[in-house]
Amino acid sequence: MMTSPSGTVPLRAVLFDRDDTLARTDPGVYREAALWAASRFGLDAREAGQRMAEGWAAHAEAWWHLRSDEDEAAFWDNYRADLGRALGLTDGQAQELMAAYPYERFMKPVEDARAVLETLRARGLKVGVLSNTLPSIGRTLEALGLADLVDVAIATCTVGVHKPEPGAFEFALDALGLPAGAVLFVDDRLENVEAARALGLRAVLIDLDGRVAGALHRLSDVLALVGDSVEG
Structure with a gap:
């Protein structure tokens, strides 16, 4: 189980970017x-x-x-x-x-996208998507075959504030009903990862092209960060 730096807040959700994280342009x-x-x-x-x-x-x-x-x-x-x-x-x-x-x-889902989300849900975690995209995020997740595994899907257009602005992350936390320390955020843009960390989220960079040292290079790498189970 992944805990916050203080060791007091268990992980309760994983919040993903969509493009170049859960999906890629074909x-x-x-x-x-x-x-x-x-x-x-x-x-x-x-x-x-x-x-x-x-x-x-x-x-x-x-x-x-x-x-x-x-x-x-x-x-x-x-x-x-x-x-x-x-x-x-x-x-x-x-x-x-x-x-x-x-x-x-x-769009097409990245390798193992559905399996990863299924595993997260099976471990008791909420799954969210926060993407700088058009309002039709639900339709795109349906087309990707992932919508039924996503608890909260937010297109920043509908919020009126885009990543890396703090308001985008705050809106997502409100929608998930969780404090920042209980959420792991995964995004392919460093500025978004750094903004999430500044707000107290546990955030990691993903680079599906394998070019950035220290980043996750496969979506399935998220599972190793999460662990086997979630308390609460």
Whole structure:
């Protein structure tokens, strides 16, 4: 069992980032989507893929201030219109493309993600996700096959404050109903890990590419930090 430095607070939950922690972008889906669009609408596959990549890059920061599902729906409407113009598609064709390849389809769970969450739950721990992402975090976790193993899922857009700002972590702790010392936080960005530690969470860096010394290099490494059981 993992305890706080004082030895008085047992671990009660693990709070994960989503991207590059529980899930990764699948570059193969980008190629698949470009080939699908080329076949369906008579486009050049290479150009279609380039336009799609450029379109997402152009909107990559536009979601930062979304607050609700309605805000996100408007965001995707605008994105679809811009993508359709870039590809020379009608609005109906652009709708068809986005229905076939929605945002969540471009993600895949990291190795052993489901097994790790199942093990944490079996050991009596709560599982949370805190991600700087759009409001539709629940839909993405469903697509990843992990939603049923997550007790609390928070998209910082809906909170109005993003990691590494303290308010994002404080909101997550309130949602979990736990003090900071009872929560282990796992994230791929050092600034987020350091911010969590400053608030009293037990936090570790994960680097799935194996480049950062001292970081976790597999999601399953979390289990060794947790131990076999949880009191209380």
